[in-house]
Amino acid sequence: EAGVTQFPSHSVIEKGQTVTLRCDPISGHDNLYWYRRVMGKEIKFLLHFVKESKQDESGMPNNRFLAERTGGTYSTLKVQPAELEDSGVYFCASSRPGLNTEAFFGQGTRLTVV
Amino acid sequence: KNEVEQSPQNLTAQEGEFITINCSYSVGISALHWLQQHPGGGIVSLFMLSSGKKKHGRLIATINIQEKHSSLHITASHPRDSAVYICAVRLGGSRLTFGEGTQLTVNP
Numbered sequence: 001e002a003g004v005t006q007f008p009s010h011s012v013i014e015k016g017q018t019v020t021l022r023c024d025p026i027s028g029h030d031n032l033y034w035y036r037r038v039m040g041k042e043i044k045f046l047l048h049f050v051k052e053s054k055q056d057e058s059g060m061p062n063n064r065f066l067a068e069r070t071g072g073t074y075s076t077l078k079v080q081p082a083e084l085e086d087s088g089v090y091f092c093a094s095s096r097p098g099l100n101t102e103a104f105f106g107q108g109t110r111l112t113v114v
Numbered sequence: 115k116n117e118v119e120q121s122p123q124n125l126t127a128q129e130g131e132f133i134t135i136n137c138s139y140s141v142g143i144s145a146l147h148w149l150q151q152h153p154g155g156g157i158v159s160l161f162m163l164s165s166g167k168k169k170h171g172r173l174i175a176t177i178n179i180q181e182k183h184s185s186l187h188i189t190a191s192h193p194r195d196s197a198v199y200i201c202a203v204r205l206g207g208s209r210l211t212f213g214e215g216t217q218l219t220v221n222p
Contacts, residue, residue: 031208042116043200043212056209091157099208100145100164107156 002026004106006092012112018080021109025074025094032075033095033103034067038088046090049075050097082113117141120201120213127220133188135216137201140182147210148175148186149200157200160186191220 005024013019025032034046046065047057051072060067064083069075079086089108095101119138127133137146148160161168161175163184168175172191177184188195196219202210 033209035210035212042118042214043202043210045209045211048207048209056207059209093157093210095208100204101208102159102162103147103210104159105149105157 004092004094004104006090006106006109008109009107010110010112012114013082015084015113016081018078019082019111021077021079021090021111023075023077023092023094023106025092026104028096029094029104030072030097031095031101031103032069033093034075034077035091035093036088037091037108038085043091046077079111082111084113087111087113116213117205117211118201118203118213120199120216122216123214124217125219127191127218129192129220129222131191131220133191133195133218133220135186135199135201135218137184137186137213138182139184139201139203141205143182143203143205145204146177146184147202147204148184149202151198151200151215153197160199188218193220193222196220 032049035043037043045059048055049069066078091108092106093103095103117140121136145164150158163177172189174187198215200215201213
């Protein structure tokens with residue numbers, strides 16, 4: 001089966017611009033997670049979708065970040081306007097329905113805000 | 115202080131050596147994951163544990179729930195094992211909380 005795919009793999013944008021990251025989970029995986037690794041720090045949770053619903057968005061840093069999962073398939077994470085501290089690697093993961101199911105990760109999107 | 119602590123942060127070994135990476139966590143968990151990330155690559159799940167021990171090839175993962183501790187062992191290490199190894203736990207919900215990772219370098 002195809003894995004979790006993310007694009008773009010890299011994005012370099014200027015401060016104040018908008019960027020949209022996309023994640024295509026594994027087919028049939030109701031759970032979709034966004035995580036972020038900022039330089040030198042551990043990976044941190046951003047939010048969790050179950051199908052199209054936001055189950056937990058407690059990790060979203062501020063209202064410049066907007067995540068959607070229309071139709072419960074792929075998800076987008078938009079940063080508008082981007083700030084320098086948003087630079088990092090954004091990972092998406094998906095898992096089958098249920099709480100304690102194995103998570104499969106995408107390759108990540110490396111975002112650089114200059 | 116992070117809820118998940120890994121040690122060591124960096125580890126350099128010679129090919130063939132036995133390697134141990136440790137992970138300690140501070141609260142009760144429902145599951146613990148060991149993940150691998152190669153340079154420039156995505157994250158690959160190695161193990162998901164809730165008790166005992168699991169083995170896959172040269173990799174062994176153990177967990178002691180009472181002591182809130184897990185170890186990842188690599189036997190007969192090889193340069194291709196060089197990567198960042200990350201411990202992550204489920205604290206109750208389904209999201210993961212991550213350690214900072216251990217950078218492993220295996221020299222030929």
